[in-house]
Amino acid sequence: xxVNGMNLIAATDxxxxxxxxxxxxxxxxxxxxxxxxTILRMVNVLPQNTDNFWIGFVELFYIGxxxxxxxxxxxxRVTGDNLGSRIVFALQMLGLILALLFTVQVMCGAGYDKPPxxxxxxxxxxxxxxxxxxxxxxGVFVWRAGVWRGWLRVAPFLVGIVLLLFMAGLGAxxxxxxxxxxxAATAAIGLFSLALAVYKSGARNS
Numbered sequence: 372x373x374v375n376g377m378n379l380i381a382a383t384d385x386x387x388x389x390x391x392x393x394x395x396x397x398x399x400x401x402x403x404x405x406x407x408x409t410i411l412r413m414v415n416v417l418p419q420n421t422d423n424f425w426i427g428f429v430e431l432f433y434i435g436x437x438x439x440x441x442x443x444x445x446x447x448r449v450t451g452d453n454l455g456s457r458i459v460f461a462l463q464m465l466g467l468i469l470a471l472l473f474t475v476q477v478m479c480g481a482g483y484d485k486p487p488x489x490x491x492x493x494x495x496x497x498x499x500x501x502x503x504x505x506x507x508x509x510g511v512f513v514w515r516a517g518v519w520r521g522w523l524r525v526a527p528f529l530v531g532i533v534l535l536l537f538m539a540g541l542g543a544x545x546x547x548x549x550x551x552x553x554x555a556a557t558a559a560i561g562l563f564s565l566a567l568a569v570y571k572s573g574a575r576n577s
Contacts, residue, residue: 394443395570401436402563404429406555413551421484427477434471437502440562441467443569449519450512459512466505469498500538503558506531523568529561
C-alpha cells in the first residue's frame with residue numbers, strides 16, 4: 372500500500388472517530404433532558420397532557436440527542452448489518468422523527484389543552500411512547516449482534532422496559548410525580564450509557 376493510501380485510511384479513521392464523538396456527545400447532552408422536563412413540570416405544577424414552549428424546547432434536546440444516538444449506533448453496526456437491522460433502524464428513526472415533530476408543534480403552541488387537537492398532532496405524539504417501547508426491539512438486535520458486551524447489551528432494554536412496566540400498572544402504585552421521576556431517571560441512565568459508548572468508540576464508518 373502506498374504512503375498516500377495509508378494516509379487516506381488514517382484520515383478516514385480519524386474522521387470516523389470525530390463524527391462518532393460528536394454524535395455521542397450530542398446524545399449524552401440529550402439523555403437527561405426528559406428528567407429535566409419532569410422536574411420542570413413539577414416546579415410549574417403542569418397538569419397531565421399540558422405543555423408549554425419550554426417543555427417542548429427541552430424535549431427537542433431529548434429527541435435530538437436520541438436521534439444522534441440512533442445514528443451513532445447504526446454507524447457502529449451494534450444491531451448488526453443485515454436487512455433486519457436496517458429495517459429496525461428505519462422504524463426507530465420514523466418514531467423519533469414523529470416525536471421530534473410533536474415537540475416542534477408543542478413549541479409552536481399546540482397541545483391537548485388547546486383544542487381543536489389535530490390528527491397530525493395525535494399521530495406525532497404516538498412517536499414518543501413508540502420510540503421508548505421500540506428500544507426493546509433494538510435491545511434484542513443489540514444482544515444478538517454481540518458487538519457490545521456486558522452492561523451495554525442490557526441498557527437498551529432499560530429505556531423501553533420502564534415504560535412497559537408503567538403501562539402495565541406499576542405507575543398506579545406510586546404518586547404520579549415520583550413515578551415520572553423514576554421513569555425519566557431510568558431512561559436517562561440507559562440512554563446515557565449507550566451515548567457514552569458511542570462517544571468512546573472508534574469503529575468503522577457507515
